[in-house]
Amino acid sequence: MTEAHWGRIASIIGISAVVAWGSANAPLGSQEPEAFVRLDDRERAIALTLSPLPKMPPQPSNRFADNxxxxxxxxxxxxxxxxxxxxxxxxxxxxxxxxxxxxxxxxxxxxxxxxxxxxxxxxxxxxxxxxxxxxxxxxxxxxxxxxxxxxxxxxxxxxxxxxxxxxxxxxxxxxxxxxxxxxxxxxxxxxxxxxxxxxxxxxxxxxxxxxxxxxxxxxxxxxxxxxxxxxxxxxxxxxxxxxxxxxxxxxxxxVPGPSRFDRYIEGLRENDVDKMSALNTSEQRGLKIFVGKGQCVNCHFSPLLSGGEFHNIGLAVEEGKPFDAGRPDGINTVQIDPMNGRGAFSDAQEWASNVKLRYLRYDEHTYGAYKAPTLRNAAVSAPYMHNGRFETLEEVVRFYVELPGGPPIGHREETLLPVDLDDAEIRDLAAFLKSLQGEPVPEALRRPLDPSRN
Ligand code: HEC
Ligand code: HEC
Known part of the structure; x- marks a missing residue:
């Protein structure tokens, strides 16, 4: 980043002394440098891929999807x-x-x-x-x-x-x-x-x-x-x-409106500290862990903070809970479902619109795997995991720190290793997850339509 650029930012934010932190870093005003957490080049590049949310993708198998x-x-x-x-x-x-x-x-x-x-x-x-x-x-x-x-x-x-x-x-x-x-x-x-x-x-x-x-x-x-x-x-x-x-x-x-996290990322992209202050320091520290040493982005990537794919993270099953194979049953079922995208009721039956169905395979690695959910609404959708195992986001984060027990079926994905976080960092990461909550969807969608209205 050039000095002229720093100068421009400095003038935008109305301060004269700017600490030059190098290209990867957000511009930090001299008043409260501790309010902004420094991301290294890699962390910053990853963080920028997490926002904004793109437009809703097309849905060719439903002609009425946007009607x-x-x-x-x-x-x-x-x-x-x-x-x-x-x-x-x-x-x-x-x-x-x-x-x-x-x-x-x-x-x-x-x-x-x-x-x-x-x-x-x-x-x-x-x-x-x-x-x-x-x-x-x-x-x-x-x-x-x-x-x-x-x-x-x-x-x-x-x-x-x-x-x-x-x-x-x-x-x-x-x-x-x-x-x-x-x-x-x-x-x-x-x-x-x-x-x-x-x-x-x-x-x-x-x-x-x-x-x-x-x-x-x-x-x-x-x-x-x-x-x-x-x-x-x-x-x-x-x-x-x-x-x-x-x-x-x-x-x-x-689809909720932008979250405080989205505003922060906009600020990070535009070097606008006003927008960046949408996240407090603890939340920014949590983001740094999320894209950095926490390795959460291995599975929770893209603007949904989920790749939408399936992983065995090795949640041990509690006593008395029914057997649940997870992903292999899903693969097996969607392929024979007469209502899948290739079926008679789909508005786009050709393979070109259904490539995702074509290459599905299940093997020992898919047993015990479940979909990595989006984390954008996690703050309000407790309890967590496919079996509702955890009450709070702190508990979820603590699971990734300790990785206790083992899966009842299949094996835990080998890339998933315990994350070394102290109690304060666990709180930061959980605080970051809560900042992903967007503006509620319009009130008119949150209740039944008035039956008298035509
Ligand atoms: C190896 C892939 C992988 C990694 C790495 C990973 N997750 Fe997950 N995450 C998943 C999967 C899969 C689930 C759902 C598991 C289930 O229900 O059995 C999940 C579930 C969650 C949930 C629960 C969401 C809900 O709505 O129930 C949260 C929160 C979460 N992960 C946060 C994190 C954080 C924070 C990190 C980094 C410390 C992380 N994850 C790392 C794959 C991963
Ligand atoms: C009795 C509770 C219950 C009712 C009623 C119910 N759902 Fe669900 N819904 C669930 C559960 C539990 C799951 C997860 C099941 C699973 O993964 O096997 C789910 C999953 C879903 C999903 C998948 C979301 C995702 O991210 O994978 C959608 C979409 C959904 N439901 C829509 C509906 C619609 C539409 C109706 C009404 C026709 C409905 N649900 C009625 C409990 C319910």
Missing amino acids: PEAARLGQRIFYDVRLSRDSNRSCASCHSPGLGWSDGLELSQGIAKLNRNSPSLLHAGYQRWLFWDGRADSLWSQIQWPLEHPNEMGFARADLVRLIASDAQLRTEYEAIFGPLPEGAHNPERFRPGGRPPLPAPINPFRRAPSLEQLAESDAGHAAWLAMNEQDRIEASRVLANTGKAIEAFERKL
Whole structure:
């Protein structure tokens, strides 16, 4: 950096004496040099890759992904408790705007208790894979799981068809976007109560998958599905996919505004100390650890502070918790899911739009791996990890310092080594993580649409 440059900064910030710290460093005013933490060249270069958040990526498998009417319908459905077997829960029950679009629970509670923690939906539109094991490749196909799993909402796609057909507002809005509902949409003889296919299950090489006829013997919903004709089954699945596409259009709007961290990075890029003071000294020390000796960016990189890929960090399983293979089940399931990007309901079925599905492999290294979540909303989405294991961000950081125990399955990624941090540094790193929280999404998205509004 030239002296002239330093001079310009000095004049911008209204000080005459500037300490020249070398090219990699933020300009430090003479008044409070201790307020700014020095990043070395490498740390600074990495830090600059973490912000700003780019525009929402395109979503070719959903033609309606950025359609405002679809987003409005999606919002209506997102908050609608009629989409559950007991008419008592909606998507918002476990992804509540007031609880960081999560539920605040260690393990989610649907009609029955689930075996995983509910992730926040903030930034969901940026995710390459959905779920902790990545078993869905799009937000629209994702909804079949919560909607139809008997432990979650316990609903069924045949019921969804009749529900939309029987509600004048839903029907009008749906048909304006997706075209007419199937013929006979009202008819319970055609769209049978509870009618739903089995959810895609991972292939087990040692056990032949049960047939629909076998499953129908013990599950009334599958029996109802079996009794439906082939064309009506396809139509019911199309209504489910379209409903998912509307929900996806809504979810793509759940992007918080810039955080204090983003303002700091803007300042770092522009050498603007005013903006840089958006982070206090402790938070800046935490950032330095995050991009430096903490090696957090190995997995939590890019502006999402997550590569969105899967790692076994070796959380030991607590007594009595169910077996959970993680990523291999996700890989196995998404490949055979009729609702994946290659399937009949996708708006971009060609390989070119689905390359991510093409090269999936699972082996011993993927066992026990889960998705590295975005850290942008971590401050408000406690508890943490796929099994809700930690209550606070300090506890999470302490885990990376100690790396206690070992994974019940697979092996901990070898690149993950204990991080040498003292108590003050642990607090700094946790403080930094909290500075990633952005401005809340607009109030209008945080509540159900007014039903009287058309
Ligand atoms: C009973 C609680 C519950 C309900 C109801 C529920 N979810 Fe979830 N949701 C979860 C849990 C738990 C997970 C993580 C499950 C897993 O990874 O296997 C999850 C994961 C997700 C994800 C993946 C996020 C990511 O970053 O990977 C999305 C998107 C999502 N849910 C949207 C929805 C929508 C849309 C609805 C309504 C149709 C819904 N959820 C209803 C509990 C729930
Ligand atoms: C080897 C890859 C890897 C490294 C390195 C890593 N993480 Fe993670 N992180 C993950 C994965 C994978 C998860 C989810 C694990 C699970 O649920 O089983 C995770 C989860 C988290 C969570 C919980 C987020 C939530 O919403 O539940 C936080 C916070 C976190 N990491 C912070 C950090 C910090 C701070 C560092 C550096 C000290 C770090 N991570 C280093 C892979 C990594």
